Amino acid sequence: MRIVVAILSASIVLGLTWLYQQTLAENQLPSIPTETSEVLSSYRLRIVATFAAGIDPFAEDVSKASSLKVSLLGENVISIDEPIPAGQPVDKTLELELREGESEFLVEMTPANSSDITPKAIHVELYEGNGRQPIHSQTIWAEGTETKLVGRVPFQVKGDPSSPQEEE
Numbered sequence: 001m002r003i004v005v006a007i008l009s010a011s012i013v014l015g016l017t018w019l020y021q022q023t024l025a026e027n028q029l030p031s032i033p034t035e036t037s038e039v040l041s042s043y044r045l046r047i048v049a050t051f052a053a054g055i056d057p058f059a060e061d062v063s064k065a066s067s068l069k070v071s072l073l074g075e076n077v078i079s080i081d082e083p084i085p086a087g088q089p090v091d092k093t094l095e096l097e098l099r100e101g102e103s104e105f106l107v108e109m110t111p112a113n114s115s116d117i118t119p120k121a122i123h124v125e126l127y128e129g130n131g132r133q134p135i136h137s138q139t140i141w142a143e144g145t146e147t148k149l150v151g152r153v154p155f156q157v158k159g160d161p162s163s164p165q166e167e168e
Contacts, residue, residue, distance in 0.1 A: 040097045042130075044094070045090075046127070047107065047109075049086060051086050054067050068080040071105070072098075078090075100158065104153060106153075119142065120142050121139050121142070124137070136154070
């Protein structure tokens with residue numbers, strides 16, 4: 001008799017689980033827009049470091065090492081393979097085709113003097129088009145013992161490429 005009750009109980013539990021998955025679970029899924037439009041926008045990155053940047057001496061492949069690397073969605077958009085003096089701004093204009101919504105740059109910078117133990121910082125400003133006011137401003141900090149500063153700079157991609165911050 002116990003085996004019949006165990007089989008019946010297991011059948012009821014499995015049946016109710018199947019019913020839940022077929023009806024209730026499918027109705028609770030969030031709606032995902034099927035069409036995501038890509039927007040061609042112009043951005044300007046301004047990066048200033050409190051330290052002198054140099055080629056990464058610890059890179060796996062020294063021929064591909066850089067003092068500053070900025071990537072977006074896994075692709076390098078900026079790569080500088082020469083020393084950058086402390087306080088010298090690096091301004092780069094980027095023409096990017098991105099999907100609407102959240103996106104982010106990954107910024108990596110290597111200090112020239114890895115034995116310097118003072119804390120280090122990189123200030124990143126992101127401008128849209130020819131805008132005079134940054135749409136995002138962020139400072140990336142690191143302890144003095146870090147051999148590379150790495151940080152993410154998030155920003156919002158708008159569907160309308162025209163912006164009130166652009167000059168005419």
